[in-house]
Amino acid sequence: xxxxxxxxxxxxxxxxxxxxxxxxxxxxxxxxxxxxxxxxxxxxxxxxxxxxxxxxxxxxxxxxxxxxxxxxxxxxxxxxxxxxxxxxxxxxxxxxxxxxxxxxxxxxxxxxxxxxxxxxxxxxxxxxxxxxxx
Amino acid sequence: xxxxxxxxxxxxxxxxxxxxxxxxxxxxxxxxxxxxxxxxxxxxxxxxxxxxxxxxxxxxxxxxxxxxxxxxxxxxxxxxxxxxxxxxxxxxxxxxxxxxxxxxxxxxxxxxxxxxxxxxxxxxxxxxxxxxxx
Numbered sequence: 001x002x003x004x005x006x007x008x009x010x011x012x013x014x015x016x017x018x019x020x021x022x023x024x025x026x027x028x029x030x031x032x033x034x035x036x037x038x039x040x041x042x043x044x045x046x047x048x049x050x051x052x053x054x055x056x057x058x059x060x061x062x063x064x065x066x067x068x069x070x071x072x073x074x075x076x077x078x079x080x081x082x083x084x085x086x087x088x089x090x091x092x093x094x095x096x097x098x099x100x101x102x103x104x105x106x107x108x109x110x111x112x113x114x115x116x117x118x119x120x121x122x123x124x125x126x127x128x129x130x131x132x133x134x
Numbered sequence: 135x136x137x138x139x140x141x142x143x144x145x146x147x148x149x150x151x152x153x154x155x156x157x158x159x160x161x162x163x164x165x166x167x168x169x170x171x172x173x174x175x176x177x178x179x180x181x182x183x184x185x186x187x188x189x190x191x192x193x194x195x196x197x198x199x200x201x202x203x204x205x206x207x208x209x210x211x212x213x214x215x216x217x218x219x220x221x222x223x224x225x226x227x228x229x230x231x232x233x234x235x236x237x238x239x240x241x242x243x244x245x246x247x248x249x250x251x252x253x254x255x256x257x258x259x260x261x262x263x264x265x266x267x268x
Contacts (some may be wrong), residue, residue, distance in 0.1 A: 010192065043209075044198065044202070044209075044210050045195055045198060045210075045212065046195055046198045046199045046210075048203060053195060054191075056187075056189065057187070057191050061179055061180055061184075061187060064178065064179060064180045065180045068178070068180060073144075074177050075177075075178075075215075075216060075217050076179075076180075076221060077213070077214070077215045077216075077217065078179065078213065078214045079211070079212065079213035079214070079215070080211070080212040080213070080214075081209075081211045081212075081213070081239055082211075083209050083211070083229065083236055083237035083238070083239070084210060084237045086209060095217065102217055103217035103218045103242065104217070105215055105217070105239070105241040107239040107241045107242045108241045108242065109243060134225070
């Protein structure tokens with residue numbers, strides 16, 4: 001079986017370069033949920049040389065910055081898990097106090113029905129990411 | 135109410151400097167579960183200047199490296215959440231296929247009783263962290 005993130009983008013691509021891409025996860029209740037996905041197949045952050053760890057985190061923090069600017073969330077969550085798809089990718093989530101899971105994680109059992117909120121468009125997110133990352 | 139990570143170390147301290155500390159989380163089923171906690175109270179990674187983001191991630195990746203060396207895990211998970219304690223801290227977890235939650239996250243519902251495994255001692259973890267971080 002092939003690797004999902006080798007074979008597919010993993011969401012609507014908001015920004016990309018030769019090293020990684022930033023995509024939007026398709027969860028209606030979490031419009032401020034992006035992923036930063038390494039283009040090549042690597043398992044762990046410490047499998048990357050230090051210069052590339054920095055490059056990956058630079059994209060992750062740019063994504064956090066843009067989500068904070070455009071969503072003004074209660075809290076940002078950052079996570080590199082990959083237990084199901086062991087191809088380096090970072091979840092970057094803008095969370096709000098009335099989300100379905102808050103203050104638990106989005107991987108926990110839901111506490112309530114989540115509040116729907118307006119999604120910033122892919123075009124607006126992409127434009128701001130290009131502004132930060134070039 | 136005060137902040138838990140301002141008032142307490144948050145676990146057995148394995149390594150520390152003036153900027154952050156690495157502690158062991160006290161979960162019997164997850165002996166390879168550490169946290170890297172910023173000493174001062176800051177909410178989000180992008181509230182830190184870039185030099186301090188790098189310093190924090192350097193400690194996180196050192197912790198990942200040491201856990202990989204000493205536990206040989208199936209997968210490492212890294213996460214900065216802070217929904218409950220919004221004081222910057224990174225969870226660094228060494229996970230195995232027979233863990234209670236794998237391949238779900240440790241914040242998900244358990245799938246099974248977790249396999250107990252021998253814990254590397256605090257002294258051994260601390261010594262190796264000092265070897266990597268100085």
